[in-house]
Amino acid sequence: MSLRKSHELHQRRFGRNLGVGLTLAAFIVIIFGLTIVKVSGSDFGMSTEEVQN
Amino acid sequence: MTDASINASTLAAQSRAYEAGFGDYFALLKPRVMSLVVFTALVGLLAAPVPVHPFVGFCAILFIAIGGGASGALNMWWDADIDKVMKRTKGRPIPSGKVEPGEAMALGLALSGLSVIMLGLATNWFAGAFLAFTIFFYVVIYTMWLKRLTPQNIVIGGAAGAFPPVIGWVAATGSMTLEPWLMFALTFMWTPPHFWALALFMRSDYDDAGVPMLTVTHGRRATRTHILVYTALLAVLAVGTAFSGIGGPIYLTVAVILNALFLRGAWAIARRTEDDAEADNFQVERSFFKLSLLYLFLHFGAILAEALLKPYGFGGWS
Incomplete structure (x- = not known):
């Protein structure tokens, strides 16, 4: 039996799985974006300086 | 019946x-x-x-x-029994059999935790805590406790729906002042006349579900009077907000016009008898309900306009 053979369940749940996949991808983008904003913000710079001092 | 046939029939059913x-x-x-949130x-x-x-x-x-949204899912999980009775809500995912109640609860709890932490x-943990309190207030205080207990349920539910602008303000500032509470009060006072107007023309719904809506417990005459009283109090609050830090000439103009129209509608509702309402299929109540949607949108739109124009020297009173 081929590993690629998809079950009927896969077709039935394609929409749901696609939605969950896209939601998770969007969540990753949000976490990445927030990290960039926080790291480049002045708050993070100050706390880094405090740690260095 | 063999195991194989049971499995086959179960799979076929699934x-x-x-x-x-x-x-x-x-x-x-x-x-x-x-979308309102x-x-x-x-x-x-x-x-x-x-x-x-x-x-x-x-x-x-x-x-x-x-x-x-998470608090909405938890509300649907708890209220599935009354949702399937009411015409307005029986098409929702749980009463229509599309989603299992347990799934709704799990989704609601997971998204509650995620949203608060994120x-x-x-932004800041004050805003996160405020969001957690809002979810708790809507799900536990309103949905589980008071919705089926008091005819003032709409007033209490209105408070839960009124928190989002306060959370938005706290997310930006990390602190609290009078202005976000004026926005809170605007939505809080707007909710009862908005929903009671709906209850007047969707009357069998709440009766059938046994929810102690004001129309059921105190009668339709009392509901009409309540709409007028709340609308009058709302008008004072809405126009008074124009002279606060979030108000300005644009907001004042919008507030004066809309509150005059809203008061006129509430007055018409209060004066009508049930026979009048039945005769024109609740035309005045339906118009009032539609106006209420525009009312809130335009008030908040005016506050937004004042805020956006401020950097250009136009917004506010200065």
């Missing part, structure tokens, strides 16, 4: 059963209520006197909306 799609789970979040929270965030990074602002609104991380 394949015939409705498979919930992504949209069914999304419907648990009450997208229409979420997004708009009012956005106004709260932008009206605050502290600038927010656009991406942080976007995330704040998103997580407030997800928190609102809002706290994206």
Whole structure:
């Protein structure tokens, strides 16, 4: 039996799985974006300086 | 019957059963209520006197909306028994059999935790805690405790719906002043006349479900009077807000016009008898309900306009 053979369940749940996949991808983008904003913000710079001092 | 035949028949039954799609789970979040949450929270965030990074602002609104959606899912889980009785709600995912009650509860709890933690991380923990309190207030205080206990349920539910602009403001500033509470009060006072007008022309719904709506417990005459009293108090509050830090000439103009129209509608509702209402199929009540939607949208729109024009020297009184 081929590993690629998809079950009927896969077709039935394609929409749901696609939605969950896209939601998770969007969540990753949000976490990445927030990290960039926080790291480049002045708050993070100050706390880094405090740690260095 | 052999195991094989039982399995075969179970599988056949499962394949015939409705498979919930992504949209069914999304419907648990009450997208229409979420749109109001997004708009009012956005106004709260932008009206605050502290600038927010656009991406942080976007995330704040998103997580407030997800928190609102989560409380909607928990509300649908708890209220599934009355939702299947009411015409307005029997098409919802749980009463229509598309989603299992346990799934709705799990989704609601998971999204509640996620939204609170993410809002706290994206903005500040005061805002996160406020969102957590809002979810608790809507789900536990309103849905589980008071909704089926008191005819003032709409007033209490209105408080839960009024928190988003305060959360938006706190997300931006990390502190609290009078202005976000004026926005809170605007939505809080607006909710009862808005819903009682709906209850007047969707009357069998609440009666059938046994929810102690004011129309059921105190009668329709008392409900009409309540609408007028709340609308009068709302008008004073709405026009008075024009002279606060979030008000200005644009807001004042909008508030005066809309409150005059709203008062006129409430007065017409209070004066009508049931026979009058039956004769024209609740035309006045339906118009009042439609106006109420525009009322809130335009008031918050005016607050937003004042905030956006401020940097150019136009917004506010200065």
